[in-house]
Amino acid sequence: MLRYILNLCFVFCVLFLGFSQVNKTDSHGKKQGVWKKFYPNTQVLQYEGQFLNNQPIGEFRYYYPSGKVKAVLQHEKNTKKTAAWFYFENEQLMSEGNYLDMKKDALWKNYSSQGFIISKETYQKDQLNGPRISYYLEGQEEDAPKILNVAIYKDSLLDGEFMAYFSNGKLMQSGKYQVGEKIGIWSTYYPNGTLNSAERYKEGKLHGWILSYDQEGNQISKILFNLGKKLSGEDLDKYLENCTKKGIDPNE
Numbered sequence: 001m002l003r004y005i006l007n008l009c010f011v012f013c014v015l016f017l018g019f020s021q022v023n024k025t026d027s028h029g030k031k032q033g034v035w036k037k038f039y040p041n042t043q044v045l046q047y048e049g050q051f052l053n054n055q056p057i058g059e060f061r062y063y064y065p066s067g068k069v070k071a072v073l074q075h076e077k078n079t080k081k082t083a084a085w086f087y088f089e090n091e092q093l094m095s096e097g098n099y100l101d102m103k104k105d106a107l108w109k110n111y112s113s114q115g116f117i118i119s120k121e122t123y124q125k126d127q128l129n130g131p132r133i134s135y136y137l138e139g140q141e142e143d144a145p146k147i148l149n150v151a152i153y154k155d156s157l158l159d160g161e162f163m164a165y166f167s168n169g170k171l172m173q174s175g176k177y178q179v180g181e182k183i184g185i186w187s188t189y190y191p192n193g194t195l196n197s198a199e200r201y202k203e204g205k206l207h208g209w210i211l212s213y214d215q216e217g218n219q220i221s222k223i224l225f226n227l228g229k230k231l232s233g234e235d236l237d238k239y240l241e242n243c244t245k246k247g248i249d250p251n252e
Helices: 002-020 233-246
Strands: 031-038 045-052 055-063 069-075 081-087 093-100 103-111 117-124 127-135 147-154 157-165 171-178 181-189 195-202 208-213 219-226 229-231
Touching: 147 171, 219 233, 229 233
Parallel strands: none
Antiparallel strands: 031 045, 045 055, 055 069, 069 081, 081 093, 093 103, 103 117, 117 127, 127 147, 147 157, 157 171, 171 181, 181 195, 195 208, 208 219, 219 229
């Protein structure tokens, strides 16, 4: 009986010491050691990990209320780098990438809840900077996902070449953005590769001659825009006459 009581006391002491080492702060109020947080009024973990001088170190795990893993973050010691993996509640990977000073950095990959890749995007200081590649989900093959479009970003604004593709890999559309607005010539194509239309943009608005073609390459329409306004009839005649007098190209 005495031995049983001593063993029981030992267990309680271990448990007490274990709990006493969780969620501790030092004399300066900084988090130190193992830290656990539970969902309100439950015993379900919301997250768990370790702190050193108020800074997270090593692995942190975050959970859904169901108890399934929501995210895993690996904090690299003595650096501001963190590798991250986020999950759907069905345990499929949702996204993965890296943080620098807890801001998205470098390449991130995003997935559907069925496990197919949705996009790859490049970040710098939590903003899109560089290429963003989007993929078709329908008919996607694991080893060879089909590209839907490729866009270039600068400080989270579209800025650079843009290309969209048919599911057969042929070019569907091409153009260029500048600080989030379409500029210059934008071309669209038929699945057989022939030109469908050629549009011109200025300050993000249709401007100049817009040409359309059939699949044999024959021009089927020609429409003139002036900074987003479609011109026709007398307005068109006057505008063209004015351009001729001033030596201005309607496309400029």
